[in-house]
Amino acid sequence: MDHNASDALQDLHYFGEFGGVNPSISDSSTYTFLSAKTMFDTFEGNTEGCYLYSRHSSPSNLYLGEALAALEGTETANVTASGMGAISAVILQLCSAGDHLVSSRTIYGGTYAFMKNFLKRFGIEVSFVDITRPEAVQAALKPNTRMIYCEAVSNPLLEVANIPALARLADARGIPLVVDNTFSPLSIAPARLGAHIVIHSLTKFINGTSDTVAGAVCGTREFCLALKDVNDGAGMLLGSTLDSLRAASILKNMRTLHLRIQKHSANALYLAQRFEADGLRVVYPGLASHPGHELMQELIVPEYGFGGILTLDAGSLEQANRLMELMQRENLGYLAVSLGFYKTLFSAPGTSTSSEIPEEEQEAMGLSDGLIRFSIGLDHDIQRTYQRMRQCMESLELLPELNSTNG
Numbered sequence: 001m002d003h004n005a006s007d008a009l010q011d012l013h014y015f016g017e018f019g020g021v022n023p024s025i026s027d028s029s030t031y032t033f034l035s036a037k038t039m040f041d042t043f044e045g046n047t048e049g050c051y052l053y054s055r056h057s058s059p060s061n062l063y064l065g066e067a068l069a070a071l072e073g074t075e076t077a078n079v080t081a082s083g084m085g086a087i088s089a090v091i092l093q094l095c096s097a098g099d100h101l102v103s104s105r106t107i108y109g110g111t112y113a114f115m116k117n118f119l120k121r122f123g124i125e126v127s128f129v130d131i132t133r134p135e136a137v138q139a140a141l142k143p144n145t146r147m148i149y150c151e152a153v154s155n156p157l158l159e160v161a162n163i164p165a166l167a168r169l170a171d172a173r174g175i176p177l178v179v180d181n182t183f184s185p186l187s188i189a190p191a192r193l194g195a196h197i198v199i200h201s202l203t204k205f206i207n208g209t210s211d212t213v214a215g216a217v218c219g220t221r222e223f224c225l226a227l228k229d230v231n232d233g234a235g236m237l238l239g240s241t242l243d244s245l246r247a248a249s250i251l252k253n254m255r256t257l258h259l260r261i262q263k264h265s266a267n268a269l270y271l272a273q274r275f276e277a278d279g280l281r282v283v284y285p286g287l288a289s290h291p292g293h294e295l296m297q298e299l300i301v302p303e304y305g306f307g308g309i310l311t312l313d314a315g316s317l318e319q320a321n322r323l324m325e326l327m328q329r330e331n332l333g334y335l336a337v338s339l340g341f342y343k344t345l346f347s348a349p350g351t352s353t354s355s356e357i358p359e360e361e362q363e364a365m366g367l368s369d370g371l372i373r374f375s376i377g378l379d380h381d382i383q384r385t386y387q388r389m390r391q392c393m394e395s396l397e398l399l400p401e402l403n404s405t406n407g
């Protein structure tokens with residue numbers, strides 16, 4: 001009855017040109033036409049299934065797009081050369097000079113910088129709001145508001161957006177709700193909850209091997225075709241095109257996404273519970289202490305859990321840096337930005353991925369200096385990982401309650 005994303009992905013089938021079990025990779029930037037008339041029609045956007053030039057579309061990118069549409073339950077999807085390539089194209093497709101958009105204030109640093117600093121050049125105004133309060137979104141809407149933007153689970157503070165409530169606000173205005181679902185593929189299906197456009201950085205969980213930068217826009221056929229329009233499509237004209245070789249490798253990695261997300265989520269939940277019991281300040285939406293826990297429980301597909309990201313407050317930037325360096329020396333993960341790798345990755349967002357956000361605004365949104373963002377890996381034995389992380393924390397005297405009760 002219900003659309004199941006993993007079944008939809010499993011049921012896709014493609015054959016290569018020699019009957020290979022994987023689709024052939026299209027190794028061409030341009031395509032021949034048997035008749036000049038067909039070339040003209042293709043430029044006019046009138047010919048389904050004809051390839052023109054690979055910035056517009058290529059077989060490998062269309063295959064990957066099909067898989068992403070199956071994942072999100074949308075009519076179709078366009079792939080881009082990065083998550084930012086998808087985000088910038090969608091915003092510039094929807095908003096023109098004199099327009100306004102409402103965005104969550106806790107979003108990926110690059111998206112924040114694009115909205116706050118770059119859109120000014122085009123005369124596009126942005127209101128940043130606390131996305132956990134739909135009434136704040138409602139109050140920020142203006143007659144010239146063209147879209148509502150948020151992340152399903154935000155970077156790095158893990159705020160959970162009430163997608164159904166936000167979608168109702170957008171529907172009442174006839175504007176799209178655009179949701180970046182990079183942190184929660186499979187767990188949350190924004191389009192099935194009412195969102196109109198779903199964006200991904202494929203660089204993270206979906207690819208999962210930290211070897212590729214790529215992005216995607218999932219939406220209606222009409223919107224995705226408009227993005228590709230040769231005359232005024234932001235996707236086509238800004239030129240963020242994914243290479244076919246990379247599209248093919250991401251498609252192959254997507255086949256294990258359901259297994260990986262289950263393991264990332266289970267490992268993250270285990271560590272979050274143990275760290276919380278140890279008296280550490282841990283933020284994870286799978287914990288009852290998280291303000292968005294109940295909402296997320298309603299929104300998720302339970303078998304995929306609450307995702308692989310958690311944050312821990314080490315108290316100060318110095319302590320955070322010492323802990324991350326020690327964990328890296330102990331081979332518990334890498335001090336690196338990004339997420340979704342098989343090894344745990346950790347970084348201090350205040351000085352890295354969210355450094356675009358001014359300090360006083362970081363403070364206002366609760367992004368403290370000592371915050372460490374963890375992308376929990378696929379560790380086979382997470383109890384062993386926990387014990388070893390705990391030893392690192394003990395040696396830095398980061399377990400206050402434990403020290404005092406044992407002392």
Ligand SMILES: *Cc1c(COP(=O)(O)O)cnc(C)c1O
Binds near residue numbers: 180202204214
């Ligand atoms: C990484 C990230 C992006 C940007 O994606 P790129 O592939 O690096 O361009 C956008 N949104 C979120 C939530 C991200 O984590």
